Amino acid sequence: MELLCSGKQMQEIDRYSIQEMKIPSLVLMERAALAVRDAVLRRWKPGGRIVAVCGSGNNGADGLAAVRLLSQAGCPAEAILAGSEEHETRECRLQREILVNLEIPVHRAAGDAYDKIRGAQILIDAVFGVGLSRNVKGTYARMIEAVNQADGQVVSVDIPSGVSADTGKVLGCAVNAAETVTFGFRKLGQILYPGAGCCGKLTVAEIGFAPVPGTLSEELAYTFVTEDLDGLPQREADSNKGSFGKTAVFAGCKNMAGAAALCGLSAYRAGAGLVRLVTEEENRMILQQLVPEAVMTTLERNRKERIAEALEWATVIVLGPGLGRSEEAGEEVRQVLEYGMKHPEKPVAADADALNLLSENPQWRIKGSGNLILTPHPGELSRLLGRSVEKLKEDFPGAVRDCAEKYGAVVVGKDSRTVVSEAEGPVFVNTSGNSAMAKAGSGDVLCGVIAGLLARGVPARSAAEYGAYVHGLAGDLWVREHGCQGMTAMDLSECLSRLWF
Numbered sequence: 205m206e207l208l209c210s211g212k213q214m215q216e217i218d219r220y221s222i223q224e225m226k227i228p229s230l231v232l233m234e235r236a237a238l239a240v241r242d243a244v245l246r247r248w249k250p251g252g253r254i255v256a257v258c259g260s261g262n263n264g265a266d267g268l269a270a271v272r273l274l275s276q277a278g279c280p281a282e283a284i285l286a287g288s289e290e291h292e293t294r295e296c297r298l299q300r301e302i303l304v305n306l307e308i309p310v311h312r313a314a315g316d317a318y319d320k321i322r323g324a325q326i327l328i329d330a331v332f333g334v335g336l337s338r339n340v341k342g343t344y345a346r347m348i349e350a351v352n353q354a355d356g357q358v359v360s361v362d363i364p365s366g367v368s369a370d371t372g373k374v375l376g377c378a379v380n381a382a383e384t385v386t387f388g389f390r391k392l393g394q395i396l397y398p399g400a401g402c403c404g405k406l407t408v409a410e411i412g413f414a415p416v417p418g419t420l421s422e423e424l425a426y427t428f429v430t431e432d433l434d435g436l437p438q439r440e441a442d443s444n445k446g447s448f449g450k451t452a453v454f455a456g457c458k459n460m461a462g463a464a465a466l467c468g469l470s471a472y473r474a475g476a477g478l479v480r481l482v483t484e485e486e487n488r489m490i491l492q493q494l495v496p497e498a499v500m501t502t503l504e505r506n507r508k509e510r511i512a513e514a515l516e517w518a519t520v521i522v523l524g525p526g527l528g529r530s531e532e533a534g535e536e537v538r539q540v541l542e543y544g545m546k547h548p549e550k551p552v553a554a555d556a557d558a559l560n561l562l563s564e565n566p567q568w569r570i571k572g573s574g575n576l577i578l579t580p581h582p583g584e585l586s587r588l589l590g591r592s593v594e595k596l597k598e599d600f601p602g603a604v605r606d607c608a609e610k611y612g613a614v615v616v617g618k619d620s621r622t623v624v625s626e627a628e629g630p631v632f633v634n635t636s637g638n639s640a641m642a643k644a645g646s647g648d649v650l651c652g653v654i655a656g657l658l659a660r661g662v663p664a665r666s667a668a669e670y671g672a673y674v675h676g677l678a679g680d681l682w683v684r685e686h687g688c689q690g691m692t693a694m695d696l697s698e699c700l701s702r703l704w705f
């Protein structure tokens with residue numbers, strides 16, 4: 205597991221290390237600057253000039269210290285001050301004074317500063333770090349634009365200036381870096397888009413922060429690394445299909461068999477022992493061909509009774525893929541959710557049209573008693589929350605958490621970086637996967653993977669997190685072998701069979 209920080213959490217780790225653990229601020233800063241120096245030296249070619257654009261906070265101070273170290277390493281390096289002296293932090297003033305004492309050039313952000321930026325082989329972006337708190341304007345914005353327009357390679361200190369370390373939002377304008385050297389932990393704003401796209405190659409330098417205090421470490425967001433797959437239950441030798449759950453998939457309205465097939469197959473491929481597709485009679489033939497391993501309940505008559513029987517049979521319930529929004533689908537979703545609320549021992553994963561129907565029917569009081577996972581993409585999340593997609597993308601983890609609070613569920617907010625949250629506690633941010641997965645049907649596969657993990661006995665929250673992670677790994681496996689255009693959702697599902705999890 206890798207911990208991820210917001211900007212404020214990182215500032216708290218700084219404060220704790222310096223004020224409570226008494227690690228000198230300048231020691232941390234020197235190690236940060238050394239890491240930046242090394243990154244720049246790997247790119248620098250003799251004859252090229254290095255220009256650092258520095259703000260007046262400690263990010264700027266890091267940039268000034270890096271200029272000193274590069275100059276001492278024999279490179280022509282100089283600094284441009286984007287901020288004003290009266291706003292300088294103590295460390296920033298000190299680093300500037302050292303440069304002046306050593307007769308290393310320091311310029312104001314005026315006149316020929318822009319020519320210097322244009323002429324640099326390497327630019328060090330040290331305008332703002334994790335302390336950026338509002339939109340960038342004026343000279344700062346002009347400096348950032350000049351850096352982006354220059355031909356030189358940009359190395360950002362800690363985070364590209366202009367990116368919110370909390371949300372990845374671009375606050376007015378932001379640097380597009382070739383490389384970002386960050387300290388201690390990756391920040392949420394470097395993982396979430398658009399910030400993630402501004403970082404270029406992201407390296408994490410260990411600079412000697414104190415261990416995170418327990419109270420704070422429990423609040424930090426996290427992502428998975430490959431070793432975390434060891435946390436999943438192994439398939440016991442002495443088992444049979446009944447050992448791995450009975451998964452009922454309520455999916456596929458008339459002639460919408462694909463979603464049901466992808467979901468059911470993916471549940472098997474994630475380890476489910478027995479899958480029942482509950483669908484319309486019209487889908488029977490095709491589904492028997494696509495998923496011959498599934499048993500089937502069709503709903504041509506006695507709908508309510510047949511749904512009730514399938515619910516009684518199931519230990520895991522999936523609701524929604526390709527279900528449509530008809531009156532019948534509405535009745536079905538209401539019946540299944542009501543049942544789920546009375547049976548918390550049977551987790552319900554609700555996706556797609558089940559989410560749309562849920563947002564259209566606020567009178568269905570589902571909050572509280574059940575064991576519910578909702579898997580909305582941003583459009584569905586927008587409807588569930590009554591908040592525009594644009595607004596919720598400003599703070600995607602916050603929106604996912606709000607949805608979890610509103611519906612009393614584990615929420616899987618699907619996006620290029622899928623976020624899993626409950627009403628309280630830290631969020632999980634998925635870092636596997638790629639844009640080949642931005643295709644119809646990928647979400648049906650995810651829902652199936654989560655169901656398969658639930659059927660193996662993985663608790664709801666973990667099934668949601670591992671589901672997103674494994675789903676992304678399957679997409680990554682495809683792209684490594686075939687490139688990023690040609691994958692279909694069926695290919696994605698097939699890749700699940702080739703992963704160890």
Ligand SMILES: NC(=O)C1=CN([C@@H]2O[C@H](COP(=O)(O)OP(=O)(O)OC[C@H]3O[C@@H](n4cnc5c(N)ncnc54)[C@H](OP(=O)(O)O)[C@@H]3O)[C@@H](O)[C@H]2O)[C@@H](O)CC1
Nearest residue numbers: 229232233236261262263332333334335336337338339362
């Ligand atoms: N020893 C340490 O502590 C270590 C710190 N480290 C480094 O410090 C960085 C954090 O430093 P930081 O906290 O000083 O904040 P930073 O990102 O430099 O900028 C904030 C400044 O900008 C200002 N400001 C904000 N928004 C603005 C806007 N839109 N437009 C204009 N101004 C704006 C804000 O002022 P204010 O909001 O108070 O007006 C503040 O003065 C961190 O990323 C890492 O690089 C590492 O070396 C490790 C050791």
Ligand SMILES: Nc1ncnc2c1ncn2[C@@H]1O[C@H](COP(=O)(O)OP(=O)(O)O)[C@@H](O)[C@H]1O
Nearest residue numbers: 581618619620637638639642644645646647648
């Ligand atoms: N650019 C991307 N990078 C990583 N994952 C992506 C990307 N685009 C989509 N995905 C993943 O693909 C899935 C798409 O789900 P969804 O939008 O519900 O598709 P559908 O409804 O067509 O099945 C989600 O799990 C999402 O996280």
Ligand SMILES: [K+]
Nearest residue numbers: 329332363365
């Ligand atoms: K920066």
